[in-house]
Amino acid sequence: MDITQTHSWRELEALAGQMQHTHLRELFANDPRRAERYSLELPSFLLDYSKNLIDDEVFVNLLQLAREADVERWRDRLFTGVPINRTEGRPVLHTALRGSGVADLSCEGQSVAVAVATELERLKGFVNLLHNGALTGCTGLPISDVVNLGVGGSHLGPQMVIEALRGYRQGGVNVHFVSNVDGAQLADTLAGLNPETTLFVVSSKTFSTTETLTNARSALRWLDPLADRDELLRRHFAAVTASPARAQEFGIEADRVFRFWDWVGGRFSVWSAIGLPVAIAIGFEGFRALLDGAAEMDRHFQQAPLEQNAPLLMGLLSVWYCTFMGYPAHAVLPYDQALHMLPAYLQQAEMESNGKSTTRSGEEAAYATGPLIWGQLGINGQHAFYQYLHQSPAVVPADFIGSVAAGHGLPGHHEILMANMLAQSQALMNGVSNDEVVAELQERGLDEAEVSALAPFKVHRGNRPSNTILIKKLNPHALGALIALYEHKIFVQGVILQIYSFDQWGVELGKGLAAALQPKLECGDLREEDASTARLIEYYRRVKAGTAAAETTG
Ligand SMILES: O=P(O)(O)OC[C@H]1O[C@](O)(CO)[C@@H](O)[C@@H]1O
Numbered sequence: 367m368d369i370t371q372t373h374s375w376r377e378l379e380a381l382a383g384q385m386q387h388t389h390l391r392e393l394f395a396n397d398p399r400r401a402e403r404y405s406l407e408l409p410s411f412l413l414d415y416s417k418n419l420i421d422d423e424v425f426v427n428l429l430q431l432a433r434e435a436d437v438e439r440w441r442d443r444l445f446t447g448v449p450i451n452r453t454e455g456r457p458v459l460h461t462a463l464r465g466s467g468v469a470d471l472s473c474e475g476q477s478v479a480v481a482v483a484t485e486l487e488r489l490k491g492f493v494n495l496l497h498n499g500a501l502t503g504c505t506g507l508p509i510s511d512v513v514n515l516g517v518g519g520s521h522l523g524p525q526m527v528i529e530a531l532r533g534y535r536q537g538g539v540n541v542h543f544v545s546n547v548d549g550a551q552l553a554d555t556l557a558g559l560n561p562e563t564t565l566f567v568v569s570s571k572t573f574s575t576t577e578t579l580t581n582a583r584s585a586l587r588w589l590d591p592l593a594d595r596d597e598l599l600r601r602h603f604a605a606v607t608a609s610p611a612r613a614q615e616f617g618i619e620a621d622r623v624f625r626f627w628d629w630v631g632g633r634f635s636v637w638s639a640i641g642l643p644v645a646i647a648i649g650f651e652g653f654r655a656l657l658d659g660a661a662e663m664d665r666h667f668q669q670a671p672l673e674q675n676a677p678l679l680m681g682l683l684s685v686w687y688c689t690f691m692g693y694p695a696h697a698v699l700p701y702d703q704a705l706h707m708l709p710a711y712l713q714q715a716e717m718e719s720n721g722k723s724t725t726r727s728g729e730e731a732a733y734a735t736g737p738l739i740w741g742q743l744g745i746n747g748q749h750a751f752y753q754y755l756h757q758s759p760a761v762v763p764a765d766f767i768g769s770v771a772a773g774h775g776l777p778g779h780h781e782i783l784m785a786n787m788l789a790q791s792q793a794l795m796n797g798v799s800n801d802e803v804v805a806e807l808q809e810r811g812l813d814e815a816e817v818s819a820l821a822p823f824k825v826h827r828g829n830r831p832s833n834t835i836l837i838k839k840l841n842p843h844a845l846g847a848l849i850a851l852y853e854h855k856i857f858v859q860g861v862i863l864q865i866y867s868f869d870q871w872g873v874e875l876g877k878g879l880a881a882a883l884q885p886k887l888e889c890g891d892l893r894e895e896d897a898s899t900a901r902l903i904e905y906y907r908r909v910k911a912g913t914a915a916a917e918t919t920g
Contacts, residue, residue: 429672432858436861446467489639503563520635523636582616663854682862698741719856720865731863764794883895
C-alpha cells in the first residue's frame with residue numbers, strides 16, 4: 367500500500383495549503399475550549415498540544431492517516447515480537463525490557479521474560495556489591511569510580527538519565543562517561559581518578575565499535591602498573607553487550623559480562639544492561655522505577671484511544687509538520703537543567719531511526735521523512751538561537767519541557783524559569799503584529815517617521831507551533847514515561863512514513879571509509895582518493911612531519 371494514495375494523505379496535502387494561511391491566534395479565538403480539547407493529562411505530566419497548527423479537520427484526517435497506515439496493527443506487532451526490523455531480520459523488543467507485551471514471548475527458543483529477569487537480577491547483585499564496597503580493585507581497595515566506555519546508544523541514554531536524576535544519587539560510587547575516541551576525553555577523565563579504585567564498564571552492543579574498543583585498550587594500559595593483564599581485566603573491567611563472546615575474547619570474565627540481545631536497538635537500550643551505570647548511580651530500585659514509568663507509557667500507548675494517545679498524537683504532529691507543512695526541523699527545548707542532555711539523546715533516537723529516504727517497499731520516499739532534531743536547554747537557547755525561532759522565515763516547531771517541582775531548594779529561581787518557558791511558547795504562537803508594534807512605539811512617544819522606520823524590525827509574525835510537556839516532578843518514574851513517550855512517537859512516525867525505523871544502514875558507509883583512510887594518514891598511495899580528501903591528507907602529513915621535525919631539532 368502506498369500511503370500517499372490514501373484519502374487522508376490527499377486531504378492533508380490540501381489542508382496543509384490552507385493551514386499556511388491560518389493563524390494560531392484565530393484558532394484560539396474561535397474555540398474557547400481549545401486548550402482543554404487539545405491537551406492530555408497523564409499520570410506524570412500534562413501534554414498541551416493546543417499551540418499546534420491544526421484544526422478539527424486536520425486532527426480528524428491525521429487520525430485517519432494513522433488508521434490507514436495501520437498503526438494499531440504495527441503497534442501490536444511491536445509488542446508481540448514480530449520481526450518488524452525487516453532489514454536486520456529482528457523483532458524490536460525494548461518494551462519487553464520493562465515487562466510490557468506478552469508474558470510468554472520467546473525469541474530464539476528462549477523466554478524473553480526469563481532472560482530479562484535473569485539479567486536484571488545479575489545487575490542488581492553487581493550494583494549491591496559495588497554499593498557495599500565489596501567489589502575491590504586488584505590492590506584490595508573498594509571501587510569508588512566507574513567509567514562507562516561506550517558511544518551512541520551505549521552512552522547517551524545512561525548519561526542523559528543520570529544527569530536528569532542527579533537528585534536521586536545513592537550508593538556513593540561516582541559514574542563517568544567516555545564516548546569519544548579523541549583521547550582528550552579519556553585523558554581528562556583519568557586525570558582525576560585513582561587506578562586502584564576505578565572500574566571500567568565497556569558498553570557496546572556489537573563489541574566491535576572502534577571508538578569504544580580503543581578507549582578500553584587505553585584504559586587497560588593506564589592500569590598497567592597495577593597488575594598483570596588478566597588480573598586487571600578480572601578486577602577492573604565489566605562489559606555490557608549483545609555479543610558476549612567478543613567481550614570474553616577481549617578478556618573480560620563471563621560473570622562480569624552483562625548481556626542484552628539483538629532485539630534491543632542501541633538507541634532504545636537504556637532499559638537493558640546498558641542501564642548499568644544508571645543503576646549504579648541511583649540504585650537498583652531507582653532503575654526499576656525508571657522501567658516502571660516506561661511500562662506505564664507502554665500501557666497508555668497500547669490502550670488509549672487514538673485521539674487521546676499521547677505518543678500517537680506527537681508522532682502525527684511531527685509528520686504533519688515535516689511531511690505536509692514543509693517544516694524540516696524540530697527543536698527540543700527543556701526548561702529543566704536536569705534534562706540538559708535530552709536534545710542530544712533524542713537526536714540519536716529520532717534521527718538514527720527516521721532519517722531515511724527508502725520506504726518499506728524499497729522505493730525512494732516521495733516525501734519528507736523524519737525532521738532534523740536539535741535544541742538545548744531552552745533558557746540558554748533564549749540568549750543564543752531563539753532569535754531564529756522568532757523571526758527567521760523558517761518555522762521550527764518545538765517541544766517545551768519543564769517540571770512543576772523544582773530540582774533544588776533555591777527560592778525564586780523556578781518561577782523565573784517557568785515563566786520564561788510559558789512566555790516563549792506564547793510569543794512564538796501569538797507574535798506581535800505591525801499594528802501592535804506601532805501602537806507600542808507611539809505610546810513610547812516616537813514620532814511617525816521613527817515609528818515607521820523601526821516597526822518592521824519589531825514585528826514577530828508568530829504562528830510558530832509548539833507542544834508543552836509539563837511534568838509534575840522529574841523522578842525516575844516520570845523520566846521513564848517521558849523517554850518511552852518519545853520512543854513511541856518515533857515508532858508512529860516511522861510506521862506512517864513507511865520506513866524501517868530500527869536499522870541504521872546510513873552510519874555504516876562512513877565507518878568503513880574511516881577504517882580504510884586511517885593507515886593513509888601515515889603513508890600510502892592517495893591516487894584512489896578524491897582530490898579533496900587526498901589534499902587534506904597530504905596537508906595533514908606535511909604539517910605532522912614538519913611538527914615532528916621541529917620537535918626533533920628543537
Ligand atoms: O553499542 P555499539 O555496538 O558499540 O554501537 C554504538 C552506536 O553506534 C551506532 O551503531 C552508530 O554508529 C549506533 O547505532 C550505536 O548506538
